Amino acid sequence: MMIRPAELAAIKAGTIDLAFRRWAKPRVVVGTRMRTAVGVVEVTSLEQVSVSALRAEDARRAGAPSLAALKQGLAARSEDPAWRIGLAYAGPDPREALRATVPDADELAAINARLDRLDAASSHGAWTRATLDLIDRNPTVRAPDLAAQVGRETQDFKKDVRKLKELGLTESLAIGYLLSPRGEAVVDAGLPAPRVRAPREQGTPLPRNIGAPATRALREAGVTTLEQVASYSAEQLAAMHGVGPIAIVRLGEALAEQGSGLADDG
Template sequence: MQRPAELEAIRSGEVDLAFRRWDRPRVKVGTQLRTGVGLLEVTSVDQVPVGRLRAEDARRCGAPSLAQLRAALAARSDRPVFRVGLRYAGRDPREQLRETVPTDQEIGEILARLDRLDAASPIGPWTRTTLRIIDANPEVRAPDLAAELGRPTAEFKRDVRKLKERGLTESLAIGYRLSPRGEKVLDHEDGPRRRAPRREGTPLPRTIGAPATRALRAVDVHTLEAVTGWRRADLAALHGVGPVALDRLTAALAERGLGFAGA
């Protein structure tokens, strides 16, 4: 699993390698991995002796030095080292799916799939309950939602991912919300409901972390477009918004041709 900073570096092109101690190759060339910044494609997989690693390898994987790369690979020394080439392959296709409002026929097909998930679950029907609690509590932490349902957080998050695969929910920097697709499906089941106006714009990137997200929400900044109304220095003065979060906001803004106020 790549850390948020590594993901951002791969997306920007600064990093294009990762090194892993595996007992066997865990990915293949052409594999596309879903991450918090979009799709990453595996471009190469090679087994390499640690002694043959060079400073260029360290630079390309984002390590501060060759010595530190070798130190990071010191654990599990009984396993071979694999050098994995990576490139950013674009946005997650689920983003487009969740914006696509289904037809009545498609809604019937979606509901049938949800019924199958319910039938296969050891806890009984859960799909509609989960959609309803997310709809009623957008941007609320998963542990809080799970506690309200009396479910373990890990199991709740696993099931939410199943709904996300179908384009019905989307993960935010903190918590979730229903996608337009999910709202349409739930309204078909329960009848249209009154919701707070949907925030227009691009949600804050999940990679900035929960403390920064809470600080930004506290000043009514919920989207990247809202960030453009602030100077970087002013956001830096908010408790919880550190240099790493600011750098990730900068990268996310630049990807969309945006920037901080006064930049």
């Protein structure tokens, strides 16, 4: 179930608790927990509804500007039933805490056993340690470039990286990946001595939904965290080649979640 960034922020803030979709059959059930850019969102209710029976309160709770706008959004695919989905913020993504947790000896053994099972189940041979090492040596490098280095198709490579992410070993960035502290500990445990790495950036990473061109433009300007973005105005961001209106809106939304905002123009 796709939810727009602004709606996710409003769900987290508690100002939106409904969504409406046209589906031939439900794609979620009550209790479904979705990991999103703002944390975990849970489906609290699900019912088929008649569009003609919707009211202004439904539009307000769904974040629509008006009842007419809500109905217009449901005009497409009118042959499919309309569904009212109750939504609630259910807390941060548990993988965030897991990534920051450095494993002890017993946990390391359990993680390595899990990596061994992933390797054994693979149709293309052992890949887990090589992929961790590749990401460790090439942080923030695009997935297609990483995949090319090991002669793999990008989508298959990304599927494998997601398996490592589920274990809390990697972090997905707007461009490329980074080993988490947990992942670094797993790699270091297999080396004669801990690897020397560049200091980890302090602050909130740039939102992934701003797009690669905007991310590259910000990095070229030395801006690598959301906190640094707050010192720029919308006009200054727009002057950066690659930072478009949608990216600026999403940066503003991400800052608003932190109780901050872009600098004033002028």
